[in-house]
Amino acid sequence: MTYAWRSGAYVTRRRLLVTGAFAAMGAVTGSAGTAVAQPRGMTLRARPAKVSLGRRTVSTWTYNGVVPGPSIEATAGETVRVPLINALPANTTVHWHGIRIDPRMDGAPGFSQEPTRPGERFDYVFRVPDPGTYFYHSHVGTQPDRGLYGPLIVADPREPLSYDQEITVLLDDWLDGISGTPDDALRRLNASTQHDDTLRSAVLGGVAAEMHHPLYLINGRAPDAPATFHSAPGRRVRFRVINAAADTPFRVALGGHELTVTHTDGFPCKPVTVDSILIGMGERYDFLVRLGSGAFPLVALAEGKRARAFAVVRTSRRAATPAKDAKVAQLTGRMLNYEDLRAPRADQLPRPSRVVTVRLGMRPSGNEWTLNDRLAADPMRVQVDRGETIRIVLDNESPMWHPMHLHGHTFQVNVNGLRGPRKDTVNIKPRERLEIDVLADNPGEWMFHCHNLYHQEQGMMGALGYGPPPRRGTTHTGMHRPAHKRTH
Numbered sequence: 001m002t003y004a005w006r007s008g009a010y011v012t013r014r015r016l017l018v019t020g021a022f023a024a025m026g027a028v029t030g031s032a033g034t035a036v037a038q039p040r041g042m043t044l045r046a047r048p049a050k051v052s053l054g055r056r057t058v059s060t061w062t063y064n065g066v067v068p069g070p071s072i073e074a075t076a077g078e079t080v081r082v083p084l085i086n087a088l089p090a091n092t093t094v095h096w097h098g099i100r101i102d103p104r105m106d107g108a109p110g111f112s113q114e115p116t117r118p119g120e121r122f123d124y125v126f127r128v129p130d131p132g133t134y135f136y137h138s139h140v141g142t143q144p145d146r147g148l149y150g151p152l153i154v155a156d157p158r159e160p161l162s163y164d165q166e167i168t169v170l171l172d173d174w175l176d177g178i179s180g181t182p183d184d185a186l187r188r189l190n191a192s193t194q195h196d197d198t199l200r201s202a203v204l205g206g207v208a209a210e211m212h213h214p215l216y217l218i219n220g221r222a223p224d225a226p227a228t229f230h231s232a233p234g235r236r237v238r239f240r241v242i243n244a245a246a247d248t249p250f251r252v253a254l255g256g257h258e259l260t261v262t263h264t265d266g267f268p269c270k271p272v273t274v275d276s277i278l279i280g281m282g283e284r285y286d287f288l289v290r291l292g293s294g295a296f297p298l299v300a301l302a303e304g305k306r307a308r309a310f311a312v313v314r315t316s317r318r319a320a321t322p323a324k325d326a327k328v329a330q331l332t333g334r335m336l337n338y339e340d341l342r343a344p345r346a347d348q349l350p351r352p353s354r355v356v357t358v359r360l361g362m363r364p365s366g367n368e369w370t371l372n373d374r375l376a377a378d379p380m381r382v383q384v385d386r387g388e389t390i391r392i393v394l395d396n397e398s399p400m401w402h403p404m405h406l407h408g409h410t411f412q413v414n415v416n417g418l419r420g421p422r423k424d425t426v427n428i429k430p431r432e433r434l435e436i437d438v439l440a441d442n443p444g445e446w447m448f449h450c451h452n453l454y455h456q457e458q459g460m461m462g463a464l465g466y467g468p469p470p471r472r473g474t475t476h477t478g479m480h481r482p483a484h485k486r487t488h
């Protein structure tokens, strides 16, 4: 534990990523936040492993043999060094989701980086310009629906919030090694033109997902052997919630507590207090909670799926452990809306100078998803000039919601003419139009895609690029890209 003098009060800054196995022993992983910048590094070895998800052990692909992968922690302004060693039987990359990164380090195969081949190594070296809650994951094929993801937490050297403890929560849906592999799941979807009508969610305006996953996880643990986060009554805790799932939007609540939301996708927002948050794939929310005394269910309801992920927040040794199906009144209380969220003045982007429309569509096949009628093989491209701000109107003409993610930038959502939150991933419901303002401040050729992994693999992948399109067969960095090395 370290103490730092801030605004006339001692602030305790402790960071805890508690895995279920460690929590069961009363131990925690993670390191104390410090005021002194230190070089950060962590080798990621992508490799097959057997992992325990609670009562169930599965064979999957991991970073360093654990799910989630190790927590990578840095301070804004630092340079992070992460050698990737590929011990998988397939090409892979690491994408640093939400980071305004050097494009050569973005892990976007076919855009700005060659994938790393089996047995090879690639050194990711990049600066993290902005504090906040991020994560990393493979960006090759269906690999993110295996165990290839982990948290990336960037501390603010001038953290304005005061709190006693941090808890990082990674949400995931899991099928690998239980109902085949994610590639099997994609093949099943590609062979079907019908959507499963049981997967409906009122808050997402229709069918919410492509499939039922057998398990829903918090920090790699299923509800039958949940992660336990240990704290103390009266502590003010900063939760950092990351939705790393492939196909599951979650509604998150903590039994008996309100949540004061402070950050959207890493960036600050004007604090707003709610009972629950809806979090799409690729989104992150930070919220503060003053904990009561007891043992409380932390629940992530899988929207449309009649299932949940579950963990326990314990501040009392004596309190009975809540049941995994415990009723949590907050789930049906006031849910966070984008309309509730405002970026503070310092984080507002310049007004846009022009408007571009991107239509989200579904082909009559029912299993191909388009951006401006185009599929990933011949992608839509939004062209920008360095320094301009453009407004992108996301017009969802398809019958499903989509969490759209832009690489390399954080945009500002324009909510009913008001200056909404800074985000890099935004949910658009069926038949909804939503405006995002993008400041073109990071030249490169960037992915712009649906973060439903299966929609991405069924075509919903476009580009945002600076200046004229790159020549075919080259990447933004000018590397020759031989046809045989294409990943899809």
Ligand SMILES: [Cu+2]
Binding pocket: 369, 401, 402, 403, 450, 451, 452, 455, 456, 460
């Ligand atoms: Cu989608």
